[in-house]
Amino acid sequence: MIIFEDVCKTFQLERGKKVSAVQCLSLVVASGEVFGCIGPNGAGKSTTIKLLLDLIRPDSGTITINSLPSRDNASRARVGYLPENPCQYDFLTAHEYLAYSGNLSGLSSSIIAERSSLLLEKLKLSQAANRRISGYSKGMQQRTAIAAALIHNPDLVVLDEPMSGLDPLGRKLIFDLIAELKEQGKTVFISSHVLTDIERLCDRVGIIVQGRLCHEGQVSDLTMPLEELFLQVVADTGLDEVK
């Protein structure tokens, strides 16, 4: 379970200016739930994820993962993370990269081999697994990053724009993979601009605009298409881009 309690984050810009990236965010994502986080560019989605993973620290408020504070390294032992526009060690092959990722979680060689084959097969990367990542297309790199995030069979999967850079075939693969994670009862936190996928995959959705959680609710309770609701919520905040 993930709990954000009154989390605020402000970034210092040049010449003493400040920008409030996340404002008093309170949110609960239950275990086994697939939560979709959507919002315009720069709304604070990635910042929320980085706060969750302790890559950046909140100015105030608390974040817990399965009852452990996010500042505690142990809270992330069973977390898999796909960053936005992921970059891998491109001097490694996919096999080597997955082995590195597995070793970071303390997996044994046999489990790494087993999980690597499974994930590479699922993500249609088996043929290229012994080639250096530097020679991969953007979509292949994205799929390799997803495989690395899932190598240790995490209980909580955090995906920041998982469909970015993927062709329709790649999107289908990732869509099916997330659906499988949902079936397995994993907790999934997805940030995405592809609203149709969010609508089809998620149990609950949150709309963040200018650092504020402006709407939160069950997808099954939606009375209008998600895209329409999204545009309405953003317009209600008075964001110039949508007006």
Place this chain on the structure above:
Amino acid sequence: MLQAIIKVTFLEGLRNKAVYGISLMAGLMMIFTVVLSGMIMRDVGKVATDFALSTATFAALLVVLFVGIIILARDLERKTIYLALSRSVPRSNYLVARFLGLGLLQGFVMLLLLVASLITLVLVKNMYARYFGAVSLGLVAVAHLFVFVQMLLLTALSILFSMVASSPFVTFILTILTWLIGSSTQEVKLLIESAGSDKFFPVVKILVTLAYYLFPNFALFDLKATAAHGLTLHAGKAGFALLYGLGYSVAVLSLALVLFKRKELT
């Protein structure tokens, strides 16, 4: 998990084209040392040792500047660091493992440079045995160890600078400046002390003394003259230099850890 990060760092260095370029340059310099030895009339051994050790130091310095700094900067810039830190890897372990990986790479490069230096000096000795002098090959090997410790210290400093610098270029400049100042303060301090008190402005003396105590004393690791002349290396002096280098590295790395733990990885 530490081993995984050390291994990846070592592989990253090894698969970096800059390492091949630096190795090629070092190889050519060693060949030049053999050629140069044929053009001088006396102290052939001394000149060849001086050249071989200078080449090894320069090559090792380039590895720190063009491989070590780039590896760390790229990790932060391209966010490859996220994979490890989004797991339960403590930041302190990550940075220490990165340092050890760079140390392993530096050690490997130093081993290659030592082999190249010894081959060069044995060749020169066989070609010009009568003019070779009292060069000690054992001390040449020890001198390489000292260069290695010196580069470990410089690597630790570059890690510290990368925690505060806004770009890899700034880290590069700070590292090279520290190297230049740290290599010359002892000599400058001795010069000022040996000259009469009226030769220099008091402010110059204060600045030099300040730099001497503020910057690491890299001259401690310079064994070129000792090896070239086959002089005795006192165990106490050598032990002090090694402890100084390792202790300084640990202190600098500890400071870098404090900064890294507070760093926002946006």
